[in-house]
Amino acid sequence: MFCSNCGARNEENAAYCANCGNELRRIETPRVDVPPPPQPRVQFSYGPxxxxxxxxxxxxxxxxxxxxxxxxxxxxxxxAAQVNGKVAAGDHPGALQSSRSARMWAWISFGTGLVLIVGYFVLVLLGGLLGAA
Ligand SMILES: [Zn+2]
Incomplete structure (x- = not known):
């Protein structure tokens, strides 16, 4: 860029003129905000x-x-047994509901079983500790 005061040529990023010390005012070019390239929208269909x-x-x-x-x-x-029957009957929302219930109760069953097993081992452990004391 050229100094507006003395006309000396300066480096593009110089803040002051190397010749006269004049503050070099950068002519602000209007910022054109380039919009980000549009993301390709891929519609994922989650399988079946x-x-x-x-x-x-x-x-x-x-x-x-x-x-x-x-x-x-x-x-x-x-x-779980209701799901297939409802699918066969064309009751899709009903089948989904049964499916969710089956999953929920499976988890409840799993959690209860886990608690019982852990509780059992804790009791055994306690019994062992008490017996040893
Ligand atoms: Zn200058």
């Missing part, structure tokens, strides 16, 4: 779940029934 497939959670329901907590697991199995 977005269409008609409804997970029935029958396997976790049965597993939790066997290994964790029988009553809650049975509730889960009942809901």
């Amino acid at each position: 779940q977005s269409s008609q497939y409804v997970p029935n959670y029958l396997v976790p329901a049965i597993l939790t029934t066997l290994f964790c907590c029988l009553p809650f697991g049975i509730v889960s199995i009942v809901y």
